[in-house]
Amino acid sequence: MLYYAAVFLVIALIAAVFGFGGIAAGAAGIAKILFIIFIVGFVVSLVMGLMRR
Template sequence: MLGWALTFFIVAIIAGVLGFGGIASGAASIAKIIFFLFLILLVISLVANALRGRGPKV
């Protein structure tokens, strides 16, 4: 998912350099949404892993 965000960010930079403002802003918005979605899922995953924990080894 982080790879997709990076891809859209690069597309936004290239589109901005070439003068395609609408495409650049759209790609930047998509990249931002995907990045924040990645962060939310990362935090949920870390919390779930911490709550699950591991029992004592016998």
């Protein structure tokens, strides 16, 4: 479960770099939404992984 939390974090960071860095200015809105979704998924996965211990 902690592995999935790390994967969500990496995907969220990649979405943030492409969305907020000006590389893909046209897709910034979509990247922001994906960033929030993956951050929420990361936090949920992290909490669930810590609760199982």
